[in-house]
Amino acid sequence: MKETNMTNAKISARAVQVYYGDNHAIKDVNVDIEDKTVTAFIGPSGCGKSTFLRTINRMNDTIDICRVEGDILIDGEDIYDAKVDPVQLRAKVGMVFQKPNPFPKSIYDNVAYGPKIHGLARNKAELDQIVESSLRKAALWNEAKDRLNAPGTGLSGGQQQRLCIARAIATSPEVLLMDEPCSALDPIATAQVEELIDELRQSFSVVIVTHSMQQAARVSQKTAFFHLGNLVEFGETDKIFTNPEDPRTESYISGRIG
Amino acid sequence: MPILTLLIALAVIAVVGFVLGRRRALASASGDSRKLHSLPSYYGYNAALTGLVPALLVLAVWSVAQPMVLENRAQSLITQEVADDGAMNLIMADVRRLADGLSTAVAQGALAPGEAATLTTDSTDVRAILADVGVALGSDVGPDTLQAAQAYRAGALSGALWKSALVLLIAIAGTAFALMKTNAAFRARNTVERGVMAVLIAAASIAILTTIGIVLSLIFNTVEFFKMYPAADFFFGTVWQPSFSGRGGASELGLLPLLWGTLYISFVALLVAVPIGLFAAIYLSEYAGPRVRAFAKPLLEVLAGIPTIVYGLFALLIVGPMLKDVFGADGALGVAWMTGDRAVITAGLVMGIMLIPFVSSLSDDIINAVPQAMRDGSLGLGATPSETIRQVVLPAALPGIVGAILLAASRAIGETMIVVLGAGAAGRLDLNPFEAMTTVTAKIVSQLTGDSDFSSPEALVAFALGMSLFVITLGLNVFALYIVRKYREQYE
Structure with a gap:
């Protein structure tokens, strides 16, 4: 069973432990995340779901006191291996953050930022092409095409978050990590981003951390429930929400804990 | 009583x-x-x-x-x-x-x-x-x-x-x-509250009124000076040769050589202070660990606590002779560019050292104020830390950094002691940084020290010099505010 999972899985985590100083934040997590699916991480605040998400593109490296043990494999390659360059890894594993964080640059430069630093475009025309297709995939092209030189910070909250998604997919990553991407958005913008996530599933493996169980149920195919640093249950979203195995999962989704 | x-x-x-x-x-x-x-x-x-x-x-x-x-x-x-x-x-x-x-x-x-x-x-x-x-x-x-x-x-x-x-x-x-x-x-509470507010307003008005008083005293004396000495000769004169009435002869009180010296020395100082200060700030805020930061930052700020007269001594006794050993007639390079210890480059270098903590401390605060989310966004796209700093953090911090630099420039223009000891006292229009020159502030001091007769143009010129300096630094500060506002509108 484990072996077959290893072959299908885009990301495989084995016995992952994360420590912040003396605090044991993630305890022995094993999980297989499939390609071209949306996987939702749910759980109460402080349960470690965001921490685990950030281990997948080694964003935790930027925190001095953070220490990661165990193996995380993407396409069978250990990303914590000494010969892996975290900078290259992050181009392959894109990330969208909780609060929209467009750079203080124009909309065009925001999207072109990743392709430029990785040298993905040979000329201006190619770069234009990448920017346009990224903005189209992020469902922002129609709103932004006439104001590509306007500052990205001038957009509305929902547009800013879609700009950040466009920015992340412009480097053509294979995995897209989303850390509560809708928590700073209103319901309409949330609906747009959720629709977008569903479309992105065609090309990427998407991992999304969310506090909204409805959102997890709406957008994801697989759901993982974290509690106090443990991965309590992982499986088909329908099954987790209708017939959970673990009593803690049941308590959480029915609103008794968390 | x-x-x-x-x-x-x-x-x-x-x-x-x-x-x-x-x-x-x-x-x-x-x-x-x-x-x-x-x-x-x-x-x-x-x-x-x-x-x-x-x-x-x-x-x-x-x-x-x-x-x-x-x-x-x-x-x-x-x-x-x-x-x-x-x-x-x-x-x-x-x-x-x-x-x-x-x-x-x-x-x-x-x-x-x-x-x-x-x-x-x-x-x-x-x-x-x-x-x-x-x-x-x-x-x-x-x-x-x-x-x-x-x-x-x-x-x-x-x-x-x-x-x-x-x-x-x-x-x-x-x-x-x-x-x-x-x-x-x-309602005693409300009454006392109003009283407290009145005290605060009084404190604020004292600060403002004092400024107005200083400016007025400058203006009156400047007007007095221009009654005795033609304004055109002052603003466009290229020779600074005051002659005190006892020795006879007319004075030539041209602002340009002093202004040139001021700007030249400040320019050299900023050339030293801005890169070093900015790079130090970037290292401290982006790369240094908390332990390095904890002792490096206060250590750097010690520089700011050294009285400027001590910097002046340093310029006169150490930096000047050292530069002369290199650029002087019998120097290491064999070029006879520098004739004395006192020169624009001596004062400029030392003043630059004085300004480093100024630039670095302010820039460090400004860089730290750039939200972590910006850095995360850039790092999350696979940018290296230095790419992140160059392309995201510095542009976001730019208005503040420009403000810090202009503030440092204001300090450089107003600096006196280092100039008196390091740059000499000769008002001169020259491009050679190894020549002695002097600045507006140093001349204000020399025109007012000793026996000065406050009804002669030689003494009153100090007020005209002070007024010119005030207008220049004011202009610089207004410009700094304008830059900061302009960029802020664009980015937030």
Whole structure:
């Protein structure tokens, strides 16, 4: 069973432990995340779901006191291996953050930022092409095409978050990590981003951390429930929400804990 | 009554007012502080402040106004021909000195109180009496000077008496008025709040009024200077050669050589300070671990605590000779560019070192203020830390950094001691950074130190120089604000 999972899985985590100083934040997590699916991480605040998400593109490296043990494999390659360059890894594993964080640059430069630093475009025309297709995939092209030189910070909250998604997919990553991407958005913008996530599933493996169980149920195919640093249950979203195995999962989704 | 006794009396009245106010408020609520509108101490503060504040205000105004009034009155008693304001000032200084001398003589028993007010130059040798009690007068005392001094002294005595009486009366009346109003329903809390606000407003206005006063004094003296010296020659003159009246000959007071020296030295200083300070700030805020930061940042800021005169000594004794060893006639490079220890480059280098903590500390704060989300966004796209800094953090921090640099430039332009010791005293228009030059500030010092006659253009030029410098730094600050605003609008 484990072996077959290893072959299908885009990301495989084995016995992952994360420590912040003396605090044991993630305890022995094993999980297989499939390609071209949306996987939702749910759980109460402080349960470690965001921490685990950030281990997948080694964003935790930027925190001095953070220490990661165990193996995380993407396409069978250990990303914590000494010969892996975290900078290259992050181009392959894109990330969208909780609060929209467009750079203080124009909309065009925001999207072109990743392709430029990785040298993905040979000329201006190619770069234009990448920017346009990224903005189209992020469902922002129609709103932004006439104001590509306007500052990205001038957009509305929902547009800013879609700009950040466009920015992340412009480097053509294979995995897209989303850390509560809708928590700073209103319901309409949330609906747009959720629709977008569903479309992105065609090309990427998407991992999304969310506090909204409805959102997890709406957008994801697989759901993982974290509690106090443990991965309590992982499986088909329908099954987790209708017939959970673990009593803690049941308590959480029915609103008794968390 | 001496001013100290008066202040103590006011303090006593305030304390008594506080105690009575508090007690009266409690009594009106029959001892139950819950029935009061405000906490009991607010009633106390209200009573104390209502007496104290107006009394202190009157005291301050009176203390400022009294000498002016008395001086005017004494001036009208001087009958002799007076050449100009300067001569009048000298006579009035004599009058004040004489009045003080008379008081000293009375205090030491050399003169009876009545005698001091009535004695005349015909019957008494005032100079001898005062010399006995230790007050030396430069010349014999003229009859009208003595009269003026007696009038001045009499006015000061009665003025002080009236002042004490009025101030005490106001304090007591104010306190009594507040006590009268004190009862359980009185909103003492709000009243005290308004009083606190008034104190804060007063503090703010003192700062603003002082600035206005400084600018006005500069303007008046500058106008005076331009009456004696043509403005066009000052602003466009390329020679700085003041000649003090004793030595004869006309002065040439051209601003340009000094302005050039100021800007040149500041430019060299910024050339040193901006890259080093900025790079230090980037290292400290983006790369250094908390432990390095904890000792490196205070260490860097120690530089800011060194008095500028010490930097001046450093320039004169160490940097200057060292540079001369390299660029001088027998120097390591074999070029004879530098003839003396003092040069633009000496002062500029040392001033740059002085400005490093300025630039680095401000930039460090500004870079730290860039949200972590920006860095995460860039790192999450696979950018290296240095790409992140160059393309995201620095552009976001740019308006603040430009502000920090312009602030450093203001400091460089206003710096004096390093220039006096490091750059020399010759006003010169030259491009060679190894030549001695001087700046506006250094010349202001040299024009006003020593025996200066405040009615000559050579001394008054200092005010014109100060005014020019003020306008330049003001312009720089306005420009800095403009830049900061412009970028802020664009990014937020």
